Amino acid sequence: MLHYVVRRLFGLVPTLLIVAVLVFLFVHLLPGDPARMAAGVDASPETVELVRQDLGLDKPLPQQFLAFFNRLLHGDLGTSLRTKRPVSEEIGARFMPTFWLTVTSMVWATLFGMAIGIASAVWRNQWPDRLGMALAVSGISFPAFALGMLLMQVFSVQLGWLPTVGAESWRHYILPSLTLGAAVAAVMARFTRASFIEVIGEDFVRTARAKGVPESWILFKHCLRNALIPVVTMMGLQFGFLLGGSIVVEAVFNWPGLGRLLVDAVDMRDYPVIQALVLLFSLEFILINLVVDVLYGLINPAIRFGK
Template sequence: MKRVLKRLLSMIPVLLGVMLLIFIMLRIIPGDPVSILLGEHYSQDTIDRLTKAMNLDKPLMQQFFSYVLGVLHGDLGVSYIMKRPVTDIILQAFPHTVKLAVMAALFAWVIGLLTGIVAAVTQNRPPDRIFMTLSLAGVSVPIFMVALALQYFLAFKVKLFPLTSDGSLKSMILPAIALGWNSAGSIARMTRSSLIEVMQSDYIDTARAKGLRRGAVIFGHALKNAMLPVITMMALQLSSMMSGAVITESVFSIPGIGRLATDAVQNRDMPLLQGTILFTTVIVILGNLLADFLYAVLDPRIRREA
C-alpha cells in the first residue's frame, strides 16, 4: 500500500511538468486563437475586447497559475469553439475511446497470446512459420492501411459491418481490429520468443524430470514466467489505446479522445487541447502503474512488501 501511495505522489511533479510544457508550446506555435475565432475583417477594438475576455492579455505566468488552479478544482477551462467546459467534453468523449480500446485490447490479447503460444510450441514447424509471417505483417502494416482495407472490403464491398461507427458494439468491431492489429502482432512475437526462452530454463528440466505432461509443463510452469515481459507490454498498449486512437477514430468517425485532440489542434482550441493532452498523460501514467503492479502480482521476486 505504501508503494502505491508513493507511486501516486510521484505523479504530481510529472503532471506539473507536462502542464507547463503544453502551456509553453501552445503559446509558441503560430496561430492566434482570437483571430481564428473571429475570422477576418474585425476591428482592433473587437479583437482587444475578446482577448481580454479570454484572459489572454494577462502575463503568461499568471495565465499558467490560474490554469493550474482551475485544474486542481477539476476545471480544465472552457472550449473556445464548443463554448462548453472542457471537462464535460472529455468525459463525454472518453467512453467511446474506452469502448474502442477495450475491444481492441481484447482482440490483440486473445489473438496475440494464442498465436504466440502455438508458434512457440511448434517452433520452426509450419504453424510457427505461418503465424510469425502473419505477425510480421501485423507489426509492420500501418494502422490506416488496415483500417481502410477493413472498411473497404468488409464494410463497403461485403457490407458485413457499418462503414462508420454509430456507437453500437457491432460498428466497433472493425475499428477494434484495426487498432488491435499492431498490438496483436507484437504480443504474438513477444509471447513466442519469451516462451521459447523460458522453455530452455533449468526449472523446465526439473518439471519434466518430475514426470509432468508436456501440457502441464507449458501451462503450469513455463507460461507464468514467459508472461512477465508480455504483461508489461499489454498494459502499456492498453493505456496508449485508452489515450485516444487518432487515426482509427478519424477513419471510422468515432467521437473519442483522439478525435477531440485533432479537432482542437485544427481549431487552435487551446483549453480543449491542453485538457486532452493532460488527460491522456494521466491515462498513460496510470497504465504504467498498472503494468508495474501486475508484474509484482505475477513475480514474487518483485513483491517485496505485501
C-alpha cells in the same frame, strides 16, 4: 505493497506539474490565432481583439499560466474556446467511446497475440512459427490508416456487412477495433514467443518433462506464469498507447472519442481542451504503469516491493 502504491501516487504530483508546464508552452507555440478562428475569417480586427480579451488571450503568458495552474489546483480544466462548454464535460462526453474501443481492441489483440506467440514458441522453426511471425511482421508494418481504409473498402463498401462511422452498436466497434488492435496483437505475439522460448529452455521445464508431467500442464501451468511478466509489461504499455494514441483510427472512422476531440481541438487551437487531454493521457500512462508493477507481485510472489 500499500506503502509502495501510496509512494508512487505521491510521485504523480511533480511529474504532472512538469507535463503541465511543457504542454502549456507547447500549445502556445502552435501557429495560428485562436481568437481569429473563434471570431471567423471575415471578422474585423476590432472584433478579433474583443474575442481575444474575452478568451483571456490578451494577458501576458506568465499570467495565463498562473491562471491555468490555479484552475488545475481547484479541479477546473477550463472552458473550451470552441464550444464554450466546460472542458470536463467535453472530455466526459467523449471518454466512454474511446475507453470501450480500447478495451475491445486490447481484449482481442491479447487473446490472438498470445495464442500466436505460444504456438510459434511450441512449434519453433516450423510452419506455425513461420506463419505466426509473418502475420506479426505484417501487423507491425501495415499503417493503421491504410488498414482502416482497406477494411472499410472490403467489409463496408463492397460487401456491405459493417458500418463505417458511428458508435451506436457493437457492429460499429468491429472495424475500428481490428484496425487499432492489429499492431498490438503483432507486438504481443512477438513478445510472447520470445518469452516462452526463454522459459521453455529453463531447467525446471526439463525436470518436469523428466518426471512425466503432461506437456499441456507444463506449458500452461509452469511456462505461462513465468513467461507472463514481460508480456504484462507490454500489455500495460500497449493499453496506454491505445487509450491515448487512437487518434489516427478515430479520424479514419470518424469515431466520437477523445482522439477525434484532440484533432478538432488542434485544428481550432482550442488551448484548454488540448492541455486537458495531454494531461489526461499522461496520467493514464502513469497509472497504467503503476497497475503493471502491482500485477508483477500478483503473478510472481517472489517479487518484493521496496519499502
